[in-house]
Amino acid sequence: MSTLELAVYPLDVARRKTLWLATRSALLTRVLGRRDSRVALLATLQIGVLFVLAVAAPVALFFVGPALFGVAHLAADARYLVLRRRIPRGLIAVSVLAAVTIVSLRALSVAHVIRGPVDLWEVIVGTAWTMAALAFAAPASRSVLRVAGAVAVVALLAGLALTHVRTATLVLTHGHNLVAVGVWLVLYRRRRAWAAVPVLVLSVLAAVILTGAAPLSGATAFGTHLSLLGAGLAPGAPLETASRVAVLFVFLQGVHYGAWMGWIPQDDLRTEGTLTFRMTARALRADFGRVALALVILVAVGVALLSLFRVHEALTGYLTLARFHGWLELAMLAFLFVRRPPARV
Numbered sequence: 001m002s003t004l005e006l007a008v009y010p011l012d013v014a015r016r017k018t019l020w021l022a023t024r025s026a027l028l029t030r031v032l033g034r035r036d037s038r039v040a041l042l043a044t045l046q047i048g049v050l051f052v053l054a055v056a057a058p059v060a061l062f063f064v065g066p067a068l069f070g071v072a073h074l075a076a077d078a079r080y081l082v083l084r085r086r087i088p089r090g091l092i093a094v095s096v097l098a099a100v101t102i103v104s105l106r107a108l109s110v111a112h113v114i115r116g117p118v119d120l121w122e123v124i125v126g127t128a129w130t131m132a133a134l135a136f137a138a139p140a141s142r143s144v145l146r147v148a149g150a151v152a153v154v155a156l157l158a159g160l161a162l163t164h165v166r167t168a169t170l171v172l173t174h175g176h177n178l179v180a181v182g183v184w185l186v187l188y189r190r191r192r193a194w195a196a197v198p199v200l201v202l203s204v205l206a207a208v209i210l211t212g213a214a215p216l217s218g219a220t221a222f223g224t225h226l227s228l229l230g231a232g233l234a235p236g237a238p239l240e241t242a243s244r245v246a247v248l249f250v251f252l253q254g255v256h257y258g259a260w261m262g263w264i265p266q267d268d269l270r271t272e273g274t275l276t277f278r279m280t281a282r283a284l285r286a287d288f289g290r291v292a293l294a295l296v297i298l299v300a301v302g303v304a305l306l307s308l309f310r311v312h313e314a315l316t317g318y319l320t321l322a323r324f325h326g327w328l329e330l331a332m333l334a335f336l337f338v339r340r341p342p343a344r345v
Contacts, residue, residue, distance in 0.1 A: 002281065002282075002285065004281045004284075004285070004293075004297075005278045005281045005282065007281075008277035008278055008280070008281050009277075009278065011277040012276050012277045012278055015276065015277065019032075033272070034272060035266065035267065035269065035272050036190075036191050036193070036194040037194050038266070038274075039194075039263055039266045039267055040194035040195060040197050040198055042262060042263065042266070043195075043197075043198035043258065043259075043262070043263050044197055044198045044201050046254075046255070046258040046262065047198055047201050047202050047205065047255060047258075048201065048205075050251055050254035050255060050258070051205045051208075051209075051214075051251060053254070054209070054247055054248075054250045054251035054254065055209065055214045055215070055216055055217070055247060055251075056217055056218050057217070057218035057221065058216065058218060058219070058226055058229075058246065058247045058250045058251075059218060059219065059220060059221040059222070059224055059225070059226050059229065060218060060221035060222070061250050061254065062221075062224075062229060062246075062250045062253075063221065063222050063224075063307070063311050063312075063315055064307075065250070065253060065254055065257065066253075066303075066315055066318045066319070066322075067303060067304050067307035067311070067314055067315070067318070068304060069257045069261065070257075070300075070303065070318045070322060071296065071299050071300035071303055071318065071321075072261060072296075072300055073256070073257045073260045073261055074321070074322055074325055075288070075296045075300075076260040076261050076264070076265070077180075077260055077325050077328065077329065078325075078328070079284075079287055079288070080183070080188075080260070080264050080265070080268065081183070081328065081329065081332040081333075081336075082095070082328075082332060083287045083288070084268070084287065085332070085336065087332070087335070088136050090136060091132065091133060091136040091335065094129065094132045094133075094136075095129065095133075095328065095331065095332075098125050098126070098128070098129040098132075098324070098327065098331075099324035099325075099327075099328060100324075101125050102122050102125055102126065102323050102324045102327065103320060103321060103323055103324050105118050105121055105122060105125075106118065106122070106320045106323045107320050110316060110320055117165070119165045119166065119169050120162070120165050122169075122323070122327075123158075123161045123162055123165055123168055123169070124162070125327075126326075126327035126330065126331075127154070127158040127161065127162070129327055129330075129331045130154055130158075130327070130330050130331045130334050131151075131154060131158075132331070133331040133332065133334045133335040134147070134150055134151055134154060134334055134335070134338055136335060137334070137335045137336075137337075137338035137339040138338060140339045141338045141339055146337070146338055147338055150334060150337060150338050154334060170233075170235075172326045172327075173233070173249075173326075174233070174245075174249060174252075176256070176325075176326040176329060177249065177252035177253050177255065177256040178252065178256075179256070179326075179329045179333070180255075180256045180259035180260045180263075180264070181199070181202070181255065181256075181259050183259070183264065183329075183333070184259050184263050184264050184267065185199070187336070188263075188264050188267040188268055189267060190267070202255060205251070206248060206251065206252070209244060209247050209248045209251060210244050210245075210248055212240070212244060216243065216244075216247060219243075222311050222312065223312075224312075226243050226246055226247070227239060227242070227243060229243075229246040229249075229250075230242030230243045230244075230245060230246040233245055233246045233249050234246065265280075299321070303317065303318050
């Protein structure tokens with residue numbers, strides 16, 4: 001048994017006890033026994049909890065969420081869009097180069113080593129990355145129209161992004177929170193009937209936040225006020241509107257984490273059952289390799305520990321590291337859209 005498997009063994013003990021308690025109910029046994037209903041129930045419960053946390057303590061959740069789950073969700077992003085798909089090695093090499101470039105540009109900007117239009121440079125690199133993904137996908141595509149349509153759409157969006165960089169950056173910041181839900185629905189949900197429940201709940205609760213139907217509290221945490229988040233996430237908007245947008249962002253960011261780390265891994269399984277934590281640890285080691293997995297764990301633990309003492313610096317460091325993954329999602333989804341059907345390993 002590996003060190004990681006030993007570390008998660010207590011979680012398996014808690015898992016067995018929880019399942020034993022849950023299966024004492026005939027109704028819960030039926031729901032939990034089928035993956036479609038089980039994942040939908042998990043997603044709905046997570047959405048409900050995240051809504052309560054987002055409206056009760058939005059600023060605290062803005063800091064704590066990335067500190068605890070940010071790095072792990074980046075790893076899940078790469079795992080389920082790249083490592084578990086038959087992505088050409090050339091595209092993987094391009095992706096690594098583009099990701100390192102974007103993160104390096106951000107890091108140098110944060111350190112005040114370079115002073116320039118970093119947002120513009122990021123859009124240029126991200127657009128080139130997405131176009132490269134289409135180029136790799138085109139030879140295996142079964143439809144010339146699909147290729148041409150994808151290239152035209154990406155070129156149009158790239159043109160708009162390059163001429164409206166600030167708006168494009170905001171759209172990517174907010175929009176990527178919903179990407180994981182879309183990936184879950186399109187690529188991993190085999191039957192979508194049950195998925196309507198969490199999607200409906202998510203839509204209703206998002207509307208509740210935006211319309212102001214939910215009273216907000218916890219507007220200050222870690223020396224930061226909600227209005228400051230709103231100014232960054234909805235610049236130029238009235239204070240109340242900007243605050244609501246910030247709360248919505250925090251809520252959807254949590255949903256984003258939940259989808260990558262919970263819903264998608266569950267629906268990726270080929271059986272109706274669930275994996276133990278030790279089985280998950282073995283699968284992670286097989287997907288990433290020992291060295292890469294150790295690095296992911298080291299960075300995740302480092303961010304969490306740093307946040308205990310310097311929460312603002314920890315968040316800045318994480319956001320700098322995470323800057324690439326919105327573009328990774330765009331590039332891989334463009335690749336998978338053009339190359340039909342998307343292959344899984």
